[in-house]
Amino acid sequence: MSNNYFNTLPLREQLAQLAKCRFMSMDEFSDGVEALKGKKIVVIGCGAQGLNQGLNLRDSGLDVSYTLRAAAIAEKRQSWKNATENGFVVGTYEELIPTADVVLNLTPDKQHTPVVNEVMPLMKKGACLSYSHGFNIVEEGMKIREDLTVIMVAPKCPGSEVRAEYVRGFGVPTLIAVHEDNDPKGEGLALAKAYAVGTGGHKAGVLMSSFIAEVKSDLMGEQTILCGMLQTGSLLCFDKMVEEGIDSGYASKLIQYGWETITEALKYGGVTNMLDRLSNPAKIKAFDLAEELKEIMRPLYNKHQDDIIDGTFSRVMMEDWANDDKNLLGWRAETAETAFEKTPAGDVEISEQEFFDNGILMVAMVKAGVELAFETMTAAGIIAESAYYESLHETPLIANTIARKKLYEMNATISDTAEYGCYLYNHACLPLLADFMKGIKTDVIGKGLDTTDTGVDNARLIEVNAALRSHPVEAIGAVLRGHMADMKKIV
Amino acid sequence: MTQILPSHIEMKSIKIENYTAAFGESFTLNNINWTLEPNQHWVITGANGSGKSALSAILAGAGHKVSGSISGLPQHIEIVSFEAQAELIERELKKDDADIMDVISEGTPVREILEEGKALYPEFDSALLDQLVAMFKLEPMLDRSFRKLSTGETRKIMLIRALANNPDLIILDEPFDGLDTASMQLLQSLLKSKIDSIAMVLVLNRFDEIPDFITHIAYTDHGKLQHSVDINNKQAYDDLYQLLHLKTTELSVPATDLSDRPPSLNPKDPLVRLKNIKVAYGDATIIDGLDWTIEAGQHWQLSGPNGSGKTCLLNLITGDHPQCYTNDIFVFGMQRGHGETIWQIKQYIGYVSTALQWEYRVSISLRNVILSGFHDSIGVYTKSTDKQKAVADQWLALLGMKDRANEPYNQLSFGDQRLLLIARAMVKHPTLLILDEPCLGLDDINRQLVLALIEKICTSGDTTVLYVNHHAEDQISGITQFKQLEKLDAQSS
Numbered sequence: 014m015s016n017n018y019f020n021t022l023p024l025r026e027q028l029a030q031l032a033k034c035r036f037m038s039m040d041e042f043s044d045g046v047e048a049l050k051g052k053k054i055v056v057i058g059c060g061a062q063g064l065n066q067g068l069n070l071r072d073s074g075l076d077v078s079y080t081l082r083a084a085a086i087a088e089k090r091q092s093w094k095n096a097t098e099n100g101f102v103v104g105t106y107e108e109l110i111p112t113a114d115v116v117l118n119l120t121p122d123k124q125h126t127p128v129v130n131e132v133m134p135l136m137k138k139g140a141c142l143s144y145s146h147g148f149n150i151v152e153e154g155m156k157i158r159e160d161l162t163v164i165m166v167a168p169k170c171p172g173s174e175v176r177a178e179y180v181r182g183f184g185v186p187t188l189i190a191v192h193e194d195n196d197p198k199g200e201g202l203a204l205a206k207a208y209a210v211g212t213g214g215h216k217a218g219v220l221m222s223s224f225i226a227e228v229k230s231d232l233m234g235e236q237t238i239l240c241g242m243l244q245t246g247s248l249l250c251f252d253k254m255v256e257e258g259i260d261s262g263y264a265s266k267l268i269q270y271g272w273e274t275i276t277e278a279l280k281y282g283g284v285t286n287m288l289d290r291l292s293n294p295a296k297i298k299a300f301d302l303a304e305e306l307k308e309i310m311r312p313l314y315n316k317h318q319d320d321i322i323d324g325t326f327s328r329v330m331m332e333d334w335a336n337d338d339k340n341l342l343g344w345r346a347e348t349a350e351t352a353f354e355k356t357p358a359g360d361v362e363i364s365e366q367e368f369f370d371n372g373i374l375m376v377a378m379v380k381a382g383v384e385l386a387f388e389t390m391t392a393a394g395i396i397a398e399s400a401y402y403e404s405l406h407e408t409p410l411i412a413n414t415i416a417r418k419k420l421y422e423m424n425a426t427i428s429d430t431a432e433y434g435c436y437l438y439n440h441a442c443l444p445l446l447a448d449f450m451k452g453i454k455t456d457v458i459g460k461g462l463d464t465t466d467t468g469v470d471n472a473r474l475i476e477v478n479a480a481l482r483s484h485p486v487e488a489i490g491a492v493l494r495g496h497m498a499d500m501k502k503i504v
Numbered sequence: 505m506t507q508i509l510p511s512h513i514e515m516k517s518i519k520i521e522n523y524t525a526a527f528g529e530s531f532t533l534n535n536i537n538w539t540l541e542p543n544q545h546w547v548i549t550g551a552n553g554s555g556k557s558a559l560s561a562i563l564a565g566a567g568h569k570v571s572g573s574i575s576g577l578p579q580h581i582e583i584v585s586f587e588a589q590a591e592l593i594e595r596e597l598k599k600d601d602a603d604i605m606d607v608i609s610e611g612t613p614v615r616e617i618l619e620e621g622k623a624l625y626p627e628f629d630s631a632l633l634d635q636l637v638a639m640f641k642l643e644p645m646l647d648r649s650f651r652k653l654s655t656g657e658t659r660k661i662m663l664i665r666a667l668a669n670n671p672d673l674i675i676l677d678e679p680f681d682g683l684d685t686a687s688m689q690l691l692q693s694l695l696k697s698k699i700d701s702i703a704m705v706l707v708l709n710r711f712d713e714i715p716d717f718i719t720h721i722a723y724t725d726h727g728k729l730q731h732s733v734d735i736n737n738k739q740a741y742d743d744l745y746q747l748l749h750l751k752t753t754e755l756s757v758p759a760t761d762l763s764d765r766p767p768s769l770n771p772k773d774p775l776v777r778l779k780n781i782k783v784a785y786g787d788a789t790i791i792d793g794l795d796w797t798i799e800a801g802q803h804w805q806l807s808g809p810n811g812s813g814k815t816c817l818l819n820l821i822t823g824d825h826p827q828c829y830t831n832d833i834f835v836f837g838m839q840r841g842h843g844e845t846i847w848q849i850k851q852y853i854g855y856v857s858t859a860l861q862w863e864y865r866v867s868i869s870l871r872n873v874i875l876s877g878f879h880d881s882i883g884v885y886t887k888s889t890d891k892q893k894a895v896a897d898q899w900l901a902l903l904g905m906k907d908r909a910n911e912p913y914n915q916l917s918f919g920d921q922r923l924l925l926i927a928r929a930m931v932k933h934p935t936l937l938i939l940d941e942p943c944l945g946l947d948d949i950n951r952q953l954v955l956a957l958i959e960k961i962c963t964s965g966d967t968t969v970l971y972v973n974h975h976a977e978d979q980i981s982g983i984t985q986f987k988q989l990e991k992l993d994a995q996s997s
Binding site: 046050051068071072073074075076094098099100101180181182183216 | 785786823824826827828829830843844845846847848863866876879880881882883885886
């Protein structure tokens with residue numbers, strides 16, 4: 014079994030790495046793609062990230078080719094088609110890796126160890142190896158040859174968006190990092206910045222982070238609020254509605270599309286705007302429910318964060334990898350059999366506002382999850398910018414996958430690592446919320462409040478609004494969203 | 505709009521069918537088909553020299569008929585126009601010439617001119633005459649000689665006379681010309697009070713002079729009746745407004761921001777040189793072995809059936825097709841695939857296509873859509889200079905959208921969006937302007953507007969135009985080179 018890299022560091026260094034995160038200024042990118050100009054970039058893997066990043070880099074004047082396993086080329090698999098139809102040179106590891114100045118590893122996390130073990134001996138001396146997720150380095154303790162530079166460039170959006178925004182002349186927010194143990198020539202940062210420029214990321218904002226901060230925050234976000242909370246919430250809300258006699262087709266639809274609709278409001282204006290979409294009494298209700306949920310779930314979030322920080326999570330998960338994914342596959346099959354997953358969305362119209370009005374509990378769950386994840390991460394020493402991107406920013410992206418094809422699509426889209434963490438969370442959270450759910454009625458999920466009287470107590474409303482707006486995730490969110498909005502609004 | 509049938513006259517539809525008429529040696533009204541129903545009141549508008557006065561005058565029998573027919577004309581038609589005014593003045597002058605006695609003729613007094621109709625028309629309305637004279641404060645002039653009146657006063661007298669004659673149909677060519685605001689309002693309200701008994705055809709240059717009782721607008725262009733628009737059809741009305749605006753404005757393409765030009769090109773190089781181009785998707789070959797060179801200043805028209813690879817070819821030039829990296833392509837001094845960025849290429853190109861319109865889905869104001877043309881982006885992510893903003897505003901004015909600069913683009917009609925994207929493509933006076941079926945989906949009016957703009961750009965000298973279309977009738981004067989693509993048979997390997 015591998016050695017957890019993070020655990021080999023002294024505490025002070027651990028804290029320093031976790032706290033690494035800085036929003037970079039545009040003028041730090043004035044060198045453009047210069048550091049990569051004329052260098053041979055070879056991408057491993059041609060899925061959504063691999064292909065779209067490669068298209069951007071090539072359109073930025075860089076020399077990009079793809080390397081695939083010999084079998085993928087021989088069988089003309091989809092990855093081979095993706096690369097060749099887009100006019101890229103494709104070759105085997107043996108053919109291309111030895112020529113590469115920079116190797117972009119854009120394969121799924123789980124393949125990192127075998128892939129890196131295979132390509133590392135082929136890489137030329139002094140070349141650069143780039144990751145888009147640091148799990149392999151941080152959690153698996155992969156040791157990279159000393160002469161190689163190791164960097165990370167992680168666009169915080171799906172591959173299709175990475176391309177679409179570039180073509181528009183913009184980009185997506187991107188996280189970069191240099192693995193300091195592997196920066197022999199001190200060129201890691203220059204390469205990572207040039208790479209971010211090449212994909213257009215610098216226009217939308219770049220966070221300078223560390224491998225450790227990226228991994229520990231990414232894992233935390235994906236298994237708690239992003240995937241875990243949405244999965245648990247979907248199952249609980251659906252069962253409750255059916256139990257209370259609401260049409261199962263309606264319940265299924267309210268949940269499948271509800272997450273997407275309510276988190277769209279989150280994307281634009283944070284937790285505050287999401288709750289502002291509710292009537293005053295509903296807002297107060299959602300606020301109270303969220304407070305209650307946070308109290309119940311806080312120990313669970315703490316446990317996830319602790320297990321992530323000390324490496325327990327990755328150790329247990331990797332044991333499952335070694336055990337042919339027994340748990341993962343079992344849980345995946347279990348999820349497919351849930352009542353929510355098996356009930357198709359009914360043929361009923363639900364207006365945009367109705368998703369809020371009849372989904373008060375869902376709003377409360379998103380609020381509780383986002384805030385808890387953010388609070389837990391920042392308490393663990395992760396900086397607010399990182400915590401924001403790994404919680405609030407990505408929630409709408411995941412909600413969108415549920416709208417497409419429910420939990421199946423979500424779990425198919427996310428990495429195996431996220432999926433594994435999601436199931437862990439779900440299994441712990443369902444029983445944790447059992448008592449809480451007993452008190453839930455259709456006024457907060459399914460039917461909405463009785464709207465004959467929308468009066469509220471002034472003092473209480475002021476209190477709730479103030480609490481909403483003063484949460485730290487709102488403060489950093491306003492800054493980061495403001496940056497994006499500025500970019501789009503500039504005249 | 506009140507639409508009550510005239511109470512005292514049995515009006516019929518006036519039908520003008522396939523009517524062609526010559527006016528002098530140089531002007532012809534061509535193949536007019538126009539129906540005026542009894543309860544309609546029309547404005548004819550169009551650019552100078554487009555034939556709007558001639559169209560109105562054929563109702564009063566003007567022009568030399570070449571072919572076609574007019575039926576249903578009412579008995580009594582009055583026309584007030586520059587020509588009719590000139591005729592009357594001419595008549596008065598002749599009277600003077602006819603007076604061989606050596607006395608200074610005072611000419612016909614105004615009162616006599618005004619009351620001429622009394623003997624001719626039983627429906628003559630004396631009360632109205634008095635009312636109008638009072639309204640326009642013309643009492644002091646009644647006994648003066650008509651010949652001695654100013655042009656404006658003559659025009660008023662003609663108007664009053666025609667109205668007092670109380671015809672079935674009145675044709676007023678630029679009746680508000682030379683009237684002050686107060687007189688114009690008086691006249692408008694007076695006309696309005698007569699709409700139930702007199703059918704009206706007004707020739708107007710300006711949309712803002714159209715009285716609210718008008719029900720229909722006829723638009724003339726190059727001696728043809730191009731459009732008949734029901735005024736209640738808001739969209740058609742707005743389009744017509746823009747078109748007229750364009751036609752009647754001194755149409756010139758706004759200058760650009762010269763401080764932000766791409767590096768100049770070697771004049772010896774062609775703009776584009778494609779050699780032995782091959783594009784295939786899997787087993788399907790779209791383009792095979794194509795060569796094409798575009799020299800600066802050579803305007804091209806590219807056509808071909810669906811699936812012949814037109815858009816694909818354009819995308820190879822713009823850098824939007826990934827296989828541009830596997831072909832021998834030289835654009836704007838750069839051999840593709842040698843370290844150039846797509847932004848270096850796009851800085852020389854202005855581009856519009858339906859695909860672009862689909863992709864242009866961002867929250868953005870009208871002004872910013874045009875500004876984005878300076879940055880080759882969808883949306884605006886770069887600061888624009890003051891000069892660029894000023895240029896964008898000139899374009900908005902040109903499109904008749906001056907007051908809508910801050911409105912959201914995504915709320916516009918398809919046609920208006922298209923117009924803005926065309927302005928976006930032209931705003932930087934690109935070295936190469938690529939218009940891929942720019943008129944697709946546009947109605948007639950917008951199409952003509954766009955074609956007029958393209959013709960202007962073709963003659964500007966800065967820009968080489970590459971124009972793609974299916975429709976033979978959308979010919980652009982100035983385009984001399986033609987390239988036709990053929991669809992390849994699907995090849996399988």
